[in-house]
Amino acid sequence: MTEADDVIEIENQDELELTAHPHQMGTDTQIxxxxxxxxxxxxxxxxxxxxxxxxxxxxxxxxxxxxxxxxxxxxxxxxxxxxxxxxxxxxxxxxxxxxxxxxxxxxxxxxxxxxxxxxxxxxxxxxxxxxxxxxxxxxxxxxxxxxxxxxxxxxxPEYVKFNIFERVNRGGINLNKQEMRHALYQGKATTLIQELAESQQFKLATGNGVKPNRMRDRYLVLRFVAFYLLITNQFTDSSVQYRSDVDSFLASVMKYINTKASAQLIEHAKSVCLYGMESVYQVLGDEAFRFKPKAGGNKRPVNMGLFEMLVFAFCYVQPDQLDHSKAKSLVDTYKQNVDDEGLFSGSIDTSENVRARFDTAQKIAQGLKNA
Incomplete structure (x- = not known):
């Protein structure tokens, strides 16, 4: 591993930075x-x-x-x-x-x-x-x-808490949103994502390309768990919804896991994530979550959208029943198409882009089963 590889960060890092919140407080907002x-x-x-x-x-x-x-x-x-x-x-x-x-x-x-x-x-x-x-x-x-x-x-409201948290911390270290979530929602949720981020499966599948500093690793696995539970309709009430606001969504998921999720649901989410990452690694190796370098360019970072899409797709397949060469060729084709279309560039968290990402994941899963 080169020195450059050692400092690779998650692509689309702007998703991690503090930005103005899209909500505007109405007259009925209770603070x-x-x-x-x-x-x-x-x-x-x-x-x-x-x-x-x-x-x-x-x-x-x-x-x-x-x-x-x-x-x-x-x-x-x-x-x-x-x-x-x-x-x-x-x-x-x-x-x-x-x-x-x-x-x-x-x-x-x-x-x-x-x-x-x-x-x-x-x-x-x-x-x-x-x-x-x-x-x-x-x-x-x-x-x-x-x-x-x-x-x-x-x-x-949660977004008001985030705003207050940002303001009182301006005098010290500038916290990113995952660090803020980690502070605000201590409990079963933080334990779950810590275990996933520190797992051997995560480290192998990402080729150790996602460093734990600033909690980028925990952000990545939290996103997968949250979207997996959403897409598979495993939230039991309306407290968790997605309206193109990933910060409020992730906050509501962590609160749900802490206060409402059963032990069985938490264990299920954990096992699915671990299985998906292990399956990806067995079939695709440790470069699965990176797009191919641009012409004459350097090795590209681990991509959040690819991580979510591929872990989701591979949690539905059995690696020992796949032709690994055909599976890799199939996935490479999808990755190239996604990269060419720019599906994971810019804002990847609009409702439309989230649906497209997981629709593609389901197509990959079906294609792997038929390969």
Whole structure:
């Protein structure tokens, strides 16, 4: 593998970037944002009970070091105000920290004696001390310190949550939409797509051409699972619909998996995706999800549309019953036609393009069975 291959990203990467949302808020849009305050002791108690969930890190290198953590503790003990915390509350009343995770993590670790204070400029006498080592009056001061927060509550629409999330994160790392979904919809859905993205089947089928940085790998498998369940009519209510808005669609799918999907449906989606990827690899090898290079051009990236189309097609066939040479020739013909027609260039997520993609997948599946 060349150095160039090692940094290959998903084609159509613009689908991953933050853009203005197509929705326009109407007069009937309900947005509920409550301003609250609670002591550090109360907040950590909620976290220990599972009523408050710390959102995951997106990039490990941004985790606070001990100096930053110690400065936070010092500021609180001096009575200096710290920035607002933003929380999202789901329909079950569980809250998730979206902005303020590093602060709460530092407080939790210090309260649990996980680190000693260092690099203190204003309270040098506390250097080298853990929570249990500082005077009881300071322990009480820390626990009683009031944290101010904004709580985004139901029924605030998902696209409004995304907009708020983008705004509060502008001061730090610019999150892409999959990272935002990963933070907002922790649960069975994030576990499922993590298992698929880290599977041997995914790595082999993509030739390790989709790197996990910025969650591009998880975005790819989430799209397949979501569209597979949609196309095969496996959603049991109207909470999941597709109207050419892939972000709202993927958000609704993750919520559905977390709250309404049966264990059997989740396992089915997982096994179908794994089987489809393994079948693709057995028959087509690790270049299946790439179009042929343009004349005189370099190796092309893994393509999202090809991934969805081919995994869908191959989850309906049995590789050991195929003539691999004929199957590869058939698929190559379809791929060339799709590439020539530009079906997967530009916006691939209009309702029309989604239907065309999976209609083609079904034709490929039928052609493989008849080959």
């Amino acid at each position: 509920r944002i409550a301003k609250e305050q609670s002591s550090i002791f109360e907040l950590l108690r909620k976290e220990s009970r599972g009523d408050l969930v710390l959102a995951p890190d997106f990039q490990r290198k941004n985790v606070w070091d001990r100096k930053h953590q110690s400065e936070l503790i010092e500021s609180i003990l001096m009575g200096i105000p710290i920035p607002l915390i933003y929380l999202f509350e789901d329909e079950e009343g569980v809250r998730q920290i979206i902005d303020g995770k590093q602060r709460i993590t530092a407080l939790k670790q210090f309260k649990n004696n996980k680190f000693t204070l260092t690099n203190l400029s204003m309270l040098p006498d506390l250097k080298g001390k853990k929570f249990d080592d500082i005077p009881p009056i300071l322990q009480a001061k820390l626990e009683d310190y009031q944290l101010h927060s904004y709580v985004i509550q139901p029924p605030t």
